[in-house]
Amino acid sequence: MSGSPAGVVVVGAGLGGIRVAESLRANDYTGPITLIGAETHPPYDRPPLSKSVLLGDDDRVDLKPAEFFAESSIALRTGERVSAISPDDHTVTIERLDDPAHSETLVYDTLILATGLLPRPLPGTDEIAGVHVLRTVDDALALRADAESATRAVIVGAGFIGCEVAASLSARGMTVTIVEPAPTPLAAALGEQIGALVTRMHKERGVDVRTGIGVDEVLTDGSRVRGVRLADGSEIDADIVVVGIGSTPVIDYLDGSGIEVAAREFGGGIACDQHGATSVPDVFALGDVANWRDEDGQLRRVEHWTHTVEQATAVAHRVTGSDAMIPASAPYFWSDQYGLKIQVLGSPRATDDVHVVDDDGAKFLAYYSRDGILTGVVGAGKVGAVMKTRAKLLTPTPISEVLG
Ligand SMILES: Cc1cc2nc3c(=O)[nH]c(=O)nc-3n(C[C@H](O)[C@H](O)[C@H](O)COP(=O)(O)OP(=O)(O)OC[C@H]3O[C@@H](n4cnc5c(N)ncnc54)[C@H](O)[C@@H]3O)c2cc1C
Incomplete structure (x- = not known):
């Protein structure tokens, strides 16, 4: 290896990836920064996907203007996926999505993993037209395009994303039904008392909220969805089904790396100390995929915007040895509905x-x-x-x- 630094390689060009790269430069890090993203888009913001993008007010909300990357000397490589990590050699293997046969090895001094989540599908529904999940801008635009000619939607799962999609599709004039096995929407996060107030919010806008029951089967007319059958045998007609039943951390590329993964009962994802260091030297993780220990030493994985930004700042401080104070903050997230x-x-x-x-x-x-x-x-x-x-x-x- 030559004497020039290999620099920082960031895997995942989403919110956490761009924010950590930006914070490194803000902390006067002058070495090379390479930001690798499996999507073909530059880093964009996900919260608008279930809100302004579905409503048709935005097509994509970029996190940085195009000139930012050259001005900040951040090498953005989109449409490329890290498929393996070799901590002993300090290298990652990169595949081009449009040419999987071509692979490349990149050396790092510091590696930062911010690969986010993949939405959990309803088993057996991948090939059914009209069944959607929502994580990427491509997912959102496909759902919006489908909604143009649809009138009835069933939302499977009343977590934050399911509730937001219900609100947006109902605002588009669609007839919307939410199906949720828990007693109320958002019950797991906020409890049933607040869940009941959220149910009221949806019902007042004409959304049918079916709780305490799950979807047994997605019904099709050949290849296209025509509705769902619930566990009690009742059927709901639908032109569109949106599945919002949770997500799983993207960690497939860790196989064989020795990087510790948190057990499922502790939230899964990449196990980290209180400052984002993984079990392997010079490798950090942050954002939705990362499971940091909290002050009590408990692993806690969080899937929210502000949390990701705060972790990106903390990791940049750790990598650059900055002792600048990070102001204490209380965890925070938001959701926009109606x-x-x-x-x-x-x-x-x-x-x-x-x-x-x-x-x-x-x-x-x-x-x-x-x-x-x-x-x-x-x-x-x-x-x-x-x-x-x-x-x-x-x-x-x-x-x-x-x-x-
Ligand atoms: C529809 C929607 C609405 C939301 N609304 C809110 C909200 O209202 N409030 C709130 O607090 N939070 C909200 N969130 C959550 C928030 O957007 C996330 O917490 C945040 O995006 C997490 O950032 P991240 O960088 O960890 O992951 P992501 O933003 O998901 O970025 C990860 C990136 O890594 C890429 N990647 C994965 N594997 C590889 C690989 N092997 N090689 C290269 N790249 C890879 C992925 O393609 C992806 O682009 C919402 C999320 C969604 C999906």
């Missing part, structure tokens, strides 16, 4: 005590507590009130103090 911003601040759990302090029939605000201590706040259309709680979530605050 023009209302649902915000979740802190670490509320479905099993926490829930205190709904404001509910005008549309907007609401609730605090969460565990053992008498505030754990989080959830608001719909309550941006100011949610954000005001931020400082209280950084130190143990008795819920009695918050409720007054």
Whole structure:
């Protein structure tokens, strides 16, 4: 090897990948940075996919203007996939998607993995026209194109993405049914009490919310979907079925690398310490694919935008040895449904005590507590009130103090 540095190789040109590359430059890292992305698009933002892109207001929201990459000396390689890692040699193997026979080896000094998730499909539905998942801009544009000529949609799964797609398709004028085995939408994340308020939000817009029951079978007319059969034998007609039943971390390329993967019961993904270091020297992971230890040493994998950005900053600091302070922050994410911003601040759990302090029939605000201590706040259309709680979530605050 010559004396010139191999630099940083970032695998995954999504939110986490671009943000860590940008933060490295902001921390005055001057070595080569190569950003490798399996999609053919430059880094773009995913939250708009289920919102403004489905509504037809945007086609793609890029995270950086095209000139950013040359100006920042970041070599962006799209349409290329890392298929293997060899930590002993400090190399990755890269395949071109349009020419799988061609492969290349790239040397790294530091490797950062930000490969995100793949949506979980409903088994056996891959080949059925009209059945969609939503992770990429290509998924979103395909769903939107299909929705142009469709009138009835069934959404399988009432997590955040399912709920947002239901809201967007209903705003497009479609007849929408949500099917969810849990007792309410968002039950696993926020509990049934808030889930019931979210159910109300959807029902008021005419969306049919079928909870406590799953989809047994996707029905077809030859090759195209015509509906679903539920576990009780009832059928719902549909021109489109959108599957939002969760995602799995993209880690296939780790095979044989020795990089430790977290067990499924701990969330899966790439196991990391509290600062994003994997089990192998000079290799870090961040974003949706990464499972960092929290302050209590517990593995915790999070699939949210702000979390990814914060991890990207932290990894860039670690790689460059920066001792700049990262301000303390409470975990945060949001969801947009029917023009209302649902915000979740802190670490509320479905099993926490829930205190709904404001509910005008549309907007609401609730605090969460565990053992008498505030754990989080959830608001719909309550941006100011949610954000005001931020400082209280950084130190143990008795819920009695918050409720007054
Ligand atoms: C539809 C949708 C709506 C969302 N809305 C919200 C929201 O409202 N609020 C919120 O907080 N969060 C939201 N999120 C979550 C947020 O977008 C993610 O947390 C964030 O994108 C994670 O960034 P990432 O870099 O970890 O992964 P990604 O953005 O998924 O980027 C990973 C990239 O790595 C690439 N890749 C994978 N394997 C390889 C490989 N072997 N070689 C090269 N490249 C590879 C992938 O193709 C992908 O482009 C939403 C997500 C989706 C899908």
